[in-house]
Amino acid sequence: MSGGPYQSWGRIDFGPQSGVRFDDRTSALPQIEAGQTMLPYGNGRSYGDSCLNTGGVLIDCRHLDRFIAFDADSGVLRCEAGVLLADILDVVVPRGWFLPVSPGTRLVTVGGAIANDIHGKNHHRAGTFGSHLRSFELLRSDGARLFCAPQENRDYFHATIGGLGLTGMVTWAELQLKPIANAYIDQEIIRFHNLTEFFRLSEASDDGFEYTVAWIDCLAKDVSLGRGLFMRGNHATEIARGEPKTPRDGLSVPFAPPLSLINQVSLRAFNALYFRKQREDEAAAQVHYRPFFYPLDAIGDWNRMYGPKGFFQYQCVLPLAEGDAGMTEILRKIAAAGMGSFLAVLKIFGDRPSPGLMSFPRPGVTLALDFPNTGDKVRGLLDQLDAITGACGGAVYPAKDARMSPQMFRQAFPRLEEFAKWTDPAFSSSFWRRVNGANSQDNS
Amino acid sequence: MENIVIFGAYSAIAEATARHLAPSGGRFFLVGRDSAKLDQVAADLKVRGAQEVHIFASDLAVPSEMLASVEALYGAFDKVDVALLAHGTLPDQQACQGDAAQTLAALEVNGLSHIGLLTLLAERLEQQGSGTIAVITSVAGDRGRKSNYVYGTAKRAVSTFLDGLRHRLAATDVKVIDIRPGFVDTPMTADFDKGALWASPDKVGGDIARAIEKGRPVVYSPWFWRYIMVIIRNVPAFVFHKTNL
Structure with missing residues (x-):
């Protein structure tokens, strides 16, 4: 046994994990006892229990890095x-x-x-x-x-x-x-005031922009519901002026504070300010790829901000036909509950088929956001969001999930039975047992 | 273009150091026991920027193989800019205490083989008049402790040898660097419980690459071990002997 401690990114406690270092691609898989299971573990950035294997063995691949x-x-x-x-x-x-x-x-x-x-x-x-x-x-x-x-x-x-x-x-x-020609992105940020504007901007941008995504203010209500900033960009063909500097990662969160720093007051203040972070309704700039793609990587261990109980991330996708109405309902529920995150993200998926039997992306609109782990309160809200997602014929992303029901999972992944034929009998995860209705050995 | 030789090239710290050096596009000569593992490291360094990578499988605890590896090195390179000695094991202190043969074997692989290699390399670098010799020793050599004094003895011997070598080569441009890591999370220390003092091989490898670049004579990694060891060296025996270090 080595390495550890093993957690997922949401830092919710799923019980103790044990791992075995695997650092030579030519070596055999670890020996496990009869009836035990194993699961590869990478950098632990899945949010819930899909990268954990309570009671089994994690194959620690962090040094399988050549x-x-x-x-x-x-x-x-x-x-x-x-x-x-x-x-x-x-x-x-x-x-x-x-x-x-x-x-x-x-x-x-x-x-x-x-x-x-x-x-x-x-x-x-x-x-x-x-x-x-x-x-x-x-x-x-x-x-x-x-x-x-x-x-x-x-x-x-x-x-x-x-x-x-x-x-x-x-x-x-x-x-x-x-x-690519260089490390830079020509970026535009456009403010929008509601979901209808978001859908219109997204449709107008898909042809001309390789990258599109929107941040939305998940606490805005009523006429402001669904307001946010639409970001779009392309790889720069030429560097605008001089050689811009490579950004350095700055701060990190050194330890988990005893209480979550994410609460209604800090959220409302942040979201309202972020919506107004640029004076103009539209702003264009050339930026390094790191802040464009990975803004949160600049704050090391940001997940600790949610305190010792950790947090849930929720990401769902709804078919486009149901997108406007479904997202409106979801955002209303979140705003009414006063829960939500600094960075709620909205994005339209295209129709290029995913190659995996169990891939989450499918044509539609996807929303992702975090919720502090407030126990039953947040679990109740997420169950309501699942109900809306399910009614729209949508899906919840396993990589982000720590709590969806077996029914929700089966409904969202219709090729599940076909997939199960190719699983390895000695491999399993806490997630897999949970969505197959066998969560008794997990402390979830 | 630098010519870099690494003995014990797939040890975790050596490999991490090589990853820090590779983007400058050097030529590497990697020595270790297992050629399949050396091949894996060689391929990795090439992708990371190394211009060429030679490998040589050799058990450095065997004197004839040590000689052969240095000959092969100078078959591939006519000049060596950086020599990093990183091979070694962590002996089982308890087992050594009851077995003189095991103790001597531990001194061989962690001390004598380094001294032998350094003897061969110092001649070459002295003639060349330039280059850097960097050796990974350990904070364990700073004071003998009951938990690992066999290992510490070997490392201390190497450190003393490096002192002398540095003195001898002071008039040349040859740099002699003694790197003393503290606790590093590697396969060698897989059985230890890890606490706040533990560093990653990547951190230590970065420190070593920087020490080579700057030519610092004695480097503790991470830096705070220099001060921890000042304290450990100066604790009076009547106190020290009551501890379980």
């Missing part, structure tokens, strides 16, 4: 599953390449990016991370090493993408990067 090959002419990169997206960016950006899909933090592993088939601000163009995977190796508990690609071991390929680490252990992966 590059294997990079062709700077074609942009094909092969690396081990524990390599962070941040490490990839450090190596490839100076050579004119970028991640094909970039989530809101660069502190996730490649293995985690596959297991959750992550998405980013360019989903409407590029689809999910899995869409850019050329191949990977899947190590199964029977010792088999499967080379998986769109044309080889296809079932395992499609089950493993978005498969929450349950089909076996990805040891390495090969991905296709995208070319």
